Amino acid sequence: MTEPILSARGVSKRFGGVQALKDVSFDLYPGEVLALAGDNGAGKSTLIKAISGVHHPEEGSITFDGRDLSGLLPGAVRDLGIETIYQDLALADNLDVGLNLFLGREIVRHLLGFLPVLDRTKMRTESAAILQNLGIRVPDPTLPVGNLSGGQRQAIAISRAIYWNARLLIMDEPTAALGVPEQRLVRDLIIRLRERQVAIIYISHNLNDIFAVSDRILVLERGRKAGERKASETDDNEVVKLMMGSA
Amino acid sequence: MDDTYKQDKATPQLSESTRLLLIITKAWSWVFLALILVFFEVWSQIEVGRSFLWSTYNLQSLGVAAVQILMLALGLTLVIVASHIDLSIGFITGLAAVMAAVLIRLLDPFTNDLYLIALDMTLGAAAEPLKTMFLGDLLGVTVGQSVSVVIAIAGAAAIAMVPGLINGWMVSKLKVPSFIGTLGMYGIARGVALLIAGGATVSIQNDVARDWGNGTHFEVPYIVVFAILCAVAFHYLLSSTRFGVYTYAIGGNYQAAVRAGVRVDRHLIILFMLSALTAGFGGIIYTMRFSAGAAQAGEPILLYAVAAVFIGGASLTGGKGTVVGTVIGALIIAVIQFGLVFINVAPYWQFVAVGGVIIIAVLIDQSRSTIDRLRSTS
Structure with missing residues (x-):
């Protein structure tokens, strides 16, 4: 197995009294699509903003290609090869x-x-x-x-x-505002980028989308990691249960 | 690749009337400037029996009026493009005017000494023959006075930027809405200027300051030349540099700018400091023109400066506006201001006319957004 391109270890982030992320760890390998699933407020956006340098976690570490990302500003993170595509474009x-x-x-x-x-x-x-x-x-x-x-x-x-x-592409609801043909364009594009060994983190509410493109699924629930499954070894029901915190 | 992906959108076909409207909204300020020039020319030929434009004095007066508006409007343009507003500039102008006058009064008694110190600092031992040559004679006085004017200009400009720094800090770091934050600074700068001036006008007797404020070169007032140089610098800054693109990006989509790695807080602070700097120059120019600094120097100009920026194509929602547009806007207001006086209309009509032009500018901005929508959806 190759080295992971991105490793998160024990990442925690608070906003005032709200624990947005609690002790989240995962690995991501080149050419792999990791889907982030979770209900609203589960911490998906906070997690990707922690990677892209918009938020700085209080605890834990995120390393990209062996480099510690802590304290880096968004511009510096982009220069390392992490690009983010946000839902509001x-x-x-x-x-x-x-x-x-x-x-x-x-x-x-x-x-x-x-x-x-x-x-x-x-x-x-x-x-x-x-x-x-x-x-x-x-x-x-x-x-x-x-x-x-x-x-x-x-x-x-x-x-x-x-x-x-970009060696790591983060997509936050990339298909949310698009018509059906344009959604297909984005999905095909993700598959093509994976062939180029780009690692991808993909956030979506749409489980069909998630199963169509992702290799692994990481489920967040109220800031915690509720579970991590290979897309080929799980199904809608299990993912939904994890999202509800009942698995 | 699948052909359905090709999102080829043909350029929308616009109807003749929409196209005409588009041209009008794009270029209306130029057309409007030309129209009011023709109007005042014709009116003064008929009513006053003299030419409005074919007169060096009139053109100089127009230029000087436009300069006072433009100095406040230049920095303000950048702030408005970034979708903020700076209401404090009217009284930053007053603060700088008072400070320039106070500094000149303070320094003038020591001008000869200052001149000698300046000579020593710049030339060292080579200064000795110059000292005996110019000391005490007319040129010596002039050189001494210019030393104090230069120091006063630098000092007043630096002090003017302090409220700008605070404005930028409030807006960027404390997230105070700029409308409220700069309104507060409007009051503070006004009070401080009045306190320093002791509630009165601070007069000066400095020939160099008077000459710089009122002198001409080939009939062109120095301050007009200075304002043109400032406008060119700001045009370059806004249209051709990264700094300019980031200003537009912040006004267009603040989050996009943040995510692109633009240091938006620092950027906003610099914008408000530039706004205060040009307003400060406006006050310094005022002091040199009238040989007196007054806390109210910028009060009537604030409205005109805001109007000039919006007439020039800026929008309250930000992301739009150009320095060239602002220059045209300032010229339009100067022509209205001076033209109405010239054709013997009661001066209060100025306010009515400028107010009317502001409303026209806003209406045109509205129709421009409608046309943009038409273009992208048709």
């Missing part, structure tokens, strides 16, 4: 496709050799190439992404991750 609606793809890592050229200016053209052409790779055409790359459809916006978020060579 994390795109700035007023910026165009290129700027959104490169937000936080803009391409800059130097005017007259010293004055730094954004290279909007390069960012647009690069992003058009990436989107074409995914088979997604955007009518006008100079339009603010707020004018695009939900699927197109999701595609931009995903292509951002791929462009930045």
Whole structure:
């Protein structure tokens, strides 16, 4: 067995009086899709935010590729190869496709050799190439992404991750706001990314989605780890029972 | 790859009237500026019998009026793009005006000494012949006075940024809504400025300050040149740098900016400090123009500055607005302000007219959002 790319050990996080995460441990291997299941408030979002550097757990450790992630800011975590795609899409609606793809890592050229200016053209052409790779055409790359459809916006978020060579992709309800064909696009994309040895953490309320794409299922219940099963060795009933805390 | 994935959305076909509306909403401020210029030109030709625009004095007055508005509006543009507001700038202007005047009054008696110290510090031993050459004569006084003006400008600008720093800290770290936080700072800056000034106007007698505030080069006032340089710098900052993109990103989707690794707290603090800095420059310019600093220097301009930013295409919801738009907005208000006086209309109509233009700007912003929706759904 290869080394796990991500290891969480005893991760705990409180918000005031609320214990959002309590002693959660798991491993994730390259090319593996781990589904996070759990009811609302079970701690799924807190867990992925702890990995991506938005929250900092009080106890426990998270290591990625042998590196301790504690104390790192979201930008530093992304630089290590952990990309997060959020349910609210994390795109700035007023910026165009290129700027959104490169937000936080803009391409800059130097005017007259010293004055730094954004290279909007390069960012647009690069992003058009990436989107074409995914088979997604955007009518006008100079339009603010707020004018695009939900699927197109999701595609931009995903292509951002791929462009930045993510080795761990975290997806929070990536299909929640999408129509059926666009949901299929995202599911197929996950399978393709797995073939490229990308590790994926996948959050969904939809058990069909979870069983369709994941290798393992980690169930959270009120901040605790309620159980961990191989997708091939469990079924809907057991997962639901774990989610309810009754297994 | 399956063809159903290809989300090809043809560019929506817009009707002729929608397209016309789109052009109007995009360029209306330019058109509006041209229209009011024509209006005032025609009116003054008929009623006053003189040209409105074909006059160096009029153009200079217009420029100076626009400068005072623009200095407050420049920094404010960035704050509004980031979907915040800074109401304190009116009295930060007053604070800086009073501070500049107080500092110049304080320093002027020592100007010759300051001049000598400045010479020693910059030139060392080579300063000796200069000292004997200029000391006591007219040029010596000028050099000495400019030393105190430069120190006063730096000091007043630095002090103006203190309330900006506090504004940014309140808004970013303490999560105080900027409308309320800067309204509080409005009161504080006003009170402090009045306290320092002793409730009165602080007059100065410094020829260099007066010259910088009122002098011209090829008929162009120095302060207009300075404001143009500031506008160019802010335009570059907002349109061509990472700092500008992050400002738009924060205004468009705060969470997206956070998740992209933008240091939003620090960014907001810098934005409010820049806003205070340009407002402070506005106050310093006021003091140099009138050879007096007053706590109320920025009071009437606050409304005009906010109006200029919104006329220039910014939106209360943030994420929109440009420096070029703000410059046009400031020019529109300056033309209304000065034009109404020129054609002998009671000055109070200024407020009515500017208020009307603000409402028009908001209506146009609304219709622009409607058109954007039409474009993306049709």
